[in-house]
Amino acid sequence: MSSLEITLKVILLFFVLVTIHEWGHFYFAKRAGILVREFAIGFGPKLFSFKKGETRFTLRFLPIGGFVRMAGEDPEMIDIQKGQTIAVKLNKSNEVTFLYLDQLNQRSDVIQGEVTNIDMERKLEVELLVGEHEAKYTIHPQAMMVTKGTETQIAPFNRQFGSKTVGQRAMSIVMGPVMNFLLAVVLFCIVVIMAGVPMNTKLDTVVADQPAQQAGLLKGDIVKSVNGTDIGANFNRLTDMIQKSPQKSMNWIVDRGGKEVPLQVTPSSEGKVGIVIGFDKRSATFGEVLTGTWDYVSKTTVGILDGFKKLVFGQVKMDDLGGPVRIVEVTGQFVQNGMTSYIYWAAIFSLYLGLFNLLPFPALDGSRLVFLGIEAVRGKPVDPSRESLVHFVGFALLMLLMVVVTYNDIVRLIKS
Incomplete structure (x- = not known):
């Protein structure tokens, strides 16, 4: 795969995930009657822009997010005074x-x-x-x-963000992350359909001069059982048994051309036999698509939330964090592994963006929802100037963190 193709797919991933997020804000703000001044992909200087209706659509220089600028959400920049x-x-x-x-x-x-x-x-x-x-x-x-x-x-008052009900404002904010969740569900569903359902654990590769080849295993063999335990499509069970049996003889039964062949396989001292595992597959049923999609969504969500918890409690070092450079690097690796892998990574990343934006950190959607919750309880909004200051400080801290992790990414690349 050419570098140009990888680059274009990385750009496409960023563009789609950010656009779907901001479209959620944009659409529900427009439905509430809020004047949307700008729909932006990226931050910093404008590279390209055009105006459609009341909204200016812009592509900006720094590919680290996007925003929808609603009238009244922040103090208006232009005003007319008496005597002017x-x-x-x-x-x-x-x-x-x-x-x-x-x-x-x-x-x-x-x-x-x-x-x-x-x-x-x-x-x-x-x-x-x-x-x-x-x-x-x-x-x-x-x-x-x-x-x-x-x-x-x-922006007449009835077109401003602050003129709408708490519910309407909350909807225009929360629907950004929600669109990322919905996109992740759709992409995981596509992955399940494309990947199919494994039926048998099959040997795609048998490495030369390794225990598997020495024991007589061949490419295309279907592993039926090991030490009397059925393997079926559970390749994790097979790899776990191999890793736990260094230098111990294992009784394998494989299906070779419709005939069962018993073999004695002894893993190396590192718990390896020298095989690459694949599958015989079939198309997933409708029910399997639903359950497979749910498994992907639930397990990925738990993993992401666990990562956030470790970050909050200091169980993750700063050097372990990755920024835009690292994201591009990892995305490129998934792109090279094929379309199914690329879509799988897009689904994970979309789910991550949705969850990250709901964190109650200043400048993120979660923080804005917290302020709306406070307003709902108090019966009156927080002073807009104070809220704007909180979000400004939060945005500055996020940008500082972005600089630090980008520096780490560059240093990591140089060292590697």
């Missing part, structure tokens, strides 16, 4: 559709004046002192503020 001189453009219904904040003398078909009163959230009105006369205008709910060549749509 602006220019407005009206539509045929005498509603303000554009509010110009600079280059006023270069604007055509506008009314220029000093702001005496303005409300762009609830009343949607602006009062201007035009010459010696005051004029009041209604602001269109989708009016644009224009400054430094950039258009920013106003």
Whole structure:
């Protein structure tokens, strides 16, 4: 497999997992009537962007996540103050559709004046002192503020994140991780279908000059039993028995061309015989697809949560953590092992992203849900400026951790 193909599949994995996560936020925010200003894949400088409807879709430089920027979730960056001189453009219904904040003398078909009163959230009105006369205008709910060549749509209060019920806001946040869970389930289901159901433990390879070959085992032999214990499709049982029998003779019965052949196999002192195990397979039934998918999801979830627990209690060293470089390296290894392996890794990674984002750490979705829970109990929201500060500090710490683990990845690569 070429390096270009591996690279493209790594990029595709990142793009799909982040996009499905952010789409969960985006879709349910739009359903709640929230103005979504930006749907971004990546962080940092913009590489590419286009606007569709009210939302700008952007691809950014750093491939370490993404975000959906909702109106009112963070303090608005542009505001108009009393005493400020602006220019407005009206539509045929005498509603303000554009509010110009600079280059006023270069604007055509506008009314220029000093702001005496303005409300762009609830009343949607602006009062201007035009010459010696005051004029009041209604602001269109989708009016644009224009400054430094950039258009920013106003956000009436009923389009802001904070105007929605706790349930609507919680749904727009939690559906990001939920989409990762759903994707993981679908991918695990595909893995079960592609992999099929093992019927027998078969020898795919018999290594030369190793105990297996010396005992007479051949490629294609189906292992029926060892020491009187049926093996069937349970290759873990076979490998466990071999590892526990170093330099001990074992009674194997193999099926070779429909005939049962008894053999004496003695593992080496390391508990190895020199075989590569494969399977005879059949297509999975509908019930087996469901149970197989559940097994993958449940066991993988337990493993990920156990990893989080070890991290919290200091049972994992910093050098053991991996960042973007390590993720790319591991993904490349799964890609080289074939499509089933690639999809399996995508499912694990998607499940991991969903669980990670639900952790109650500042800047993650889990932390935002905690603040909404506090609001539900108190009956009033936490001060938005304080919540924003908490998330900012959390994001800074996550970026610092990302730098550290990326450094570890680079050092590990150099040493290897």
